[in-house]
Amino acid sequence: MNDSLPPKIAEALAEGLELLRPLAGEDSFYPSIPAALVRAGLHRLPVPVDAGGLGGRLTDAVRVLAELGAVDGSAGLGLAMHYHTLGAALESGAWPHTLLDEVFSSVCEQGALINLAATEERGGSPARGAIPWVTARRHGLNWVINGEKRWTTWLPALRYAVVTARIIDSQANGAEKSLRIGTFLLDLSRQGVECLPAFDGLGMRASASGLLRLQDVCVEGDRLITSSLAGADDPRRASALAWFGLCVAAVYLGVGEGARSALVHWAVQRKPVDGTTAVADIPAVRIRLGKLDAELRAARLLLLEVARRWENAGSGAGREECLPDIALAKLKVTEAAVFATDHALRIAGGPGFLRGVLERAFRDARAGLIHPPLEDVAYQEFAKKLVHGRKPPS
Numbered sequence: 001m002n003d004s005l006p007p008k009i010a011e012a013l014a015e016g017l018e019l020l021r022p023l024a025g026e027d028s029f030y031p032s033i034p035a036a037l038v039r040a041g042l043h044r045l046p047v048p049v050d051a052g053g054l055g056g057r058l059t060d061a062v063r064v065l066a067e068l069g070a071v072d073g074s075a076g077l078g079l080a081m082h083y084h085t086l087g088a089a090l091e092s093g094a095w096p097h098t099l100l101d102e103v104f105s106s107v108c109e110q111g112a113l114i115n116l117a118a119t120e121e122r123g124g125s126p127a128r129g130a131i132p133w134v135t136a137r138r139h140g141l142n143w144v145i146n147g148e149k150r151w152t153t154w155l156p157a158l159r160y161a162v163v164t165a166r167i168i169d170s171q172a173n174g175a176e177k178s179l180r181i182g183t184f185l186l187d188l189s190r191q192g193v194e195c196l197p198a199f200d201g202l203g204m205r206a207s208a209s210g211l212l213r214l215q216d217v218c219v220e221g222d223r224l225i226t227s228s229l230a231g232a233d234d235p236r237r238a239s240a241l242a243w244f245g246l247c248v249a250a251v252y253l254g255v256g257e258g259a260r261s262a263l264v265h266w267a268v269q270r271k272p273v274d275g276t277t278a279v280a281d282i283p284a285v286r287i288r289l290g291k292l293d294a295e296l297r298a299a300r301l302l303l304l305e306v307a308r309r310w311e312n313a314g315s316g317a318g319r320e321e322c323l324p325d326i327a328l329a330k331l332k333v334t335e336a337a338v339f340a341t342d343h344a345l346r347i348a349g350g351p352g353f354l355r356g357v358l359e360r361a362f363r364d365a366r367a368g369l370i371h372p373p374l375e376d377v378a379y380q381e382f383a384k385k386l387v388h389g390r391k392p393p394s
């Protein structure tokens, strides 16, 4: 599969995997993991070549993340968050050039990492339309940000967070007085920023998806990336949905594929009963293995096809039309990962139940169900299209 990657990205991936393997598979976060991926240059993937990056497209990001996810789900997830934030920032055209240039040069010259800090304890999933409780209050030419974000992946390794906040602006007039949501580029070295460990999850335990506490953090007016009315439809959101959905799905595909490799290796070696027949040669096991493989291969084909379609969609309406397929790919890929890691444990029985690769993959895969695009929202959208988009019977 790496044959399809541009040579520079393939080289960075080979180096990243070599550095990652000895560090991988832990249930705690180690800063050496993001540092290793930065050393290999993988963090530069979505940055354009003329800005010092590797000029990777969404299909390249997806391929790289699946490979990393197979070795270490949490490491893959951390990089997926960095990729989707940068990829969408570039592609959507929503960011002011000065901020984009600053971030690209920090990424390429200083190894900076970035993520979106949207989720809050009180609001629940932003994908369900949660309005932030974090506030950005205008203070002269600046903004003062207060509140807490939860679940910010790779928080201890980040230089920047894109923070969503409810805008409070006493200078606003007319329509601007309505409830607005702003996104701000926040350098986490700012005074008033605290990055705290707060993640004790079932899976993705090494993802350091922490608590970002913001207390009277003062940022200049030009750190505001976008501002929009709460609930308003923004056509630029398509890029964010595509990069997020497919990057995250790729990681979980990798988790499933990593479990498949570990399982096959184990099943060929393991010869229970009288030591003559390997688990892999038992017909009933073969059927399970074949099913697990079929789910993962179908998921991989779907993921790459949808990523390709996205790249060929041009902009505007073409991209909007891709969104149901993006949701479909994310749903089917994460379901395949859950199926494969579940069946891997059923095949491996007792040895699979013990702490190790299969047990971790089983837990990690389930986190995929929580990320947007969300299952119930997507199925409702599919049904809506079926019902309202149907042609009258001829």
Ligand SMILES: Cc1cc2nc3c(=O)[nH]c(=O)nc-3n(C[C@H](O)[C@H](O)[C@H](O)COP(=O)(O)OP(=O)(O)OC[C@H]3O[C@@H](n4cnc5c(N)ncnc54)[C@H](O)[C@@H]3O)c2cc1C
Pocket: 081, 115, 116, 117, 118, 119, 123, 124, 125, 126, 127, 128, 150, 151, 152, 153, 203, 204, 207, 209, 367, 370, 371, 372, 376
């Ligand atoms: C490993 C991991 C890493 C993450 N990293 C990040 C990150 O870097 N940045 C970030 O911002 N977020 C991150 N998240 C947060 C994530 O995307 C979700 O926003 C967060 O988990 C809250 O969503 P929720 O649906 O679980 O919670 P809630 O919104 O509280 O919902 C809980 C449950 O209630 C039900 N429910 C709630 N509202 C509705 C509704 N309107 N309709 C139907 N059912 C409803 C659903 O069954 C839902 O599962 C991460 C999550 C995980 C698991």
